[in-house]
Amino acid sequence: MKRVLTWGVALAVLCVATTALAGGGGGGGPAPGGGGGAPEPETWALMLFSLAPGAFFARRALRS
Amino acid sequence: MAVWATQVWTDGLLGGASTGLLMPALVGGLLWLAYRGVPASRAHTQADFAGRHPSATAAVGWSLYAVGATLAGQSADAWMLAGLGLPLSLYAGLARTLGPQSAARARFPVACLWFALPWEHFVRDVDGTLQRASAEVAYYALTLAGYSITWWDEVTLVEPDYWVVVNETCSGMNLMLTLSVYTLVYGWLTQRLFINRLWLLLLGAPLALLVNGLRVASILLLGKYGGDALAQGFWHTGGAYVLFMPVFWVLYALGRRLDARATATARMSSAGQSAQSP
Numbered sequence: 001m002k003r004v005l006t007w008g009v010a011l012a013v014l015c016v017a018t019t020a021l022a023g024g025g026g027g028g029g030p031a032p033g034g035g036g037g038a039p040e041p042e043t044w045a046l047m048l049f050s051l052a053p054g055a056f057f058a059r060r061a062l063r064s
Numbered sequence: 065m066a067v068w069a070t071q072v073w074t075d076g077l078l079g080g081a082s083t084g085l086l087m088p089a090l091v092g093g094l095l096w097l098a099y100r101g102v103p104a105s106r107a108h109t110q111a112d113f114a115g116r117h118p119s120a121t122a123a124v125g126w127s128l129y130a131v132g133a134t135l136a137g138q139s140a141d142a143w144m145l146a147g148l149g150l151p152l153s154l155y156a157g158l159a160r161t162l163g164p165q166s167a168a169r170a171r172f173p174v175a176c177l178w179f180a181l182p183w184e185h186f187v188r189d190v191d192g193t194l195q196r197a198s199a200e201v202a203y204y205a206l207t208l209a210g211y212s213i214t215w216w217d218e219v220t221l222v223e224p225d226y227w228v229v230v231n232e233t234c235s236g237m238n239l240m241l242t243l244s245v246y247t248l249v250y251g252w253l254t255q256r257l258f259i260n261r262l263w264l265l266l267l268g269a270p271l272a273l274l275v276n277g278l279r280v281a282s283i284l285l286l287g288k289y290g291g292d293a294l295a296q297g298f299w300h301t302g303g304a305y306v307l308f309m310p311v312f313w314v315l316y317a318l319g320r321r322l323d324a325r326a327t328a329t330a331r332m333s334s335a336g337q338s339a340q341s342p
Contacts, residue, residue: 034292035227038234038283040276041301043083046242047090049305050312054250057316061254062104064320 083241087180094173094249104323105256108169115164115171118156125152144181151177172252179245184237194235194273195219201277202230206284221280226287226295228280236276239304243268243311250315260322264315271314275307282307 041049098108114121132146155174159167199219206213206221216222220229247268251261282303287295 035222035229035284035287036292036296037229037231038280038300039231040234040236040238040279041304043238043241044086046238046304046308047083047086047245049308050242050246053309053312054246057312058250058253061316061319061323062102 084180084182087177090245090249091173091176094176094252095170097253098169098173103172103252104254105252107258108172108252109165111164111168112171114152114155115159115167118159118164121159122153122156125149125154125156128152141185144186147181148178151175176245176248179241183241187237191232191235191237194237194240194276195230195232197273198234198236198276198280199230201274202228202280202284205278205281221284223284223288226284226292228284228287230280234276234280236272239276239308240269240272243272246312247315250319254319255323255326257322257326260319260326263322264319267315267318271311275304275311279304279307 040046097103101109126149128149129146132142132144132149135142135145151174154177155167155171158170158174161167162170196218199221203213203215203221206223211223214222216227216229219231220227244265247264248261251264255261255264283295283300286299286303
């Protein structure tokens with residue numbers, strides 16, 4: 001289980017780092033200070049990210 | 065069918081292809097857990113109607129595939145119907161090879177293969193509703209916090225120093241799909257009762273909308289106080305992961321409470337039966 005958690009955390013960090021590089025764009029808009037969209041992370045990145053807390057909480061729930 | 069799915073995934077805005085590729089790997093992991101007896105409920109070890117009648121199940125699965133493939137000549141989207149039949153056929157094959165009892169353990173993992181289908185192609189119309197709902201949540205969160213927010217249009221929030229538009233790629237669909245899969249798998253692993261798993265699943269959609277609304281609000285605040293560089297930098301997507309973390313805890317806490325209640329009810333019921341028996 002330790003190995004699973006370690007891999008999960010490593011993948012989650014990788015996902016955050018990868019998707020953070022693909023941020024959304026700005027451009028002209030209604031406010032003078034600037035602005036832009038708010039694209040959410042890709043589904044695969046969110047799913048991989050949820051592996052680590054999922055494994056952690058499922059393990060805790062099954063033990064109790 | 066593969067050509068159609070590839071076309072849909074290539075045209076898709078919501079990353080369906082990656083989910084389609086990821087899901088079989090996840091199903092492999094779930095099968096491993098199922099055959100190790102990890103799920104809390106014993107119900108998944110009991111043979112069901114589909115497993116006891118593999119020929120009928122296979123007939124339904126292959127009929128769906130045949131009808132979908134035939135209709136695909138008129139509309140390519142009918143391949144989705146064909147795709148729905150494939151997990152059924154796979155389950156029938158497992159029941160025939162391993163026996164209904166053993167195949168029952170694979171029931172949930174095999175059913176998860178339905179998530180590999182390109183659903184986002186069919187729920188694209190829902191995006192508009194999700195966009196507006198996420199914008200509303202962000203609006204109320206910011207207004208409650210004392211900020212002066214006005215609407216540019218129904219999905220664009222404007223603050224004097226910064227604005228945010230909730231477009232198709234910000235609708236919360238990815239968060240919702242992820243949380244749906246998460247609550248399904250988490251419920252299957254930890255909950256003894258089907259109704260408790262259903263409660264967790266139903267909670268997934270509102271939680272996803274809440275997280276997405278707060279994410280949009282946080283991006284607007286990042287832009288206001290940190291400028292465009294900060295709002296569009298690391299925290300632009302990183303904020304989603306940070307906001308996602310408490311959701312896992314909420315689901316865990318609720319799941320524990322539901323399971324504790326189910327256990328207490330079962331104990332009371334068995335104590336009552338013991339008292340009645342001579």
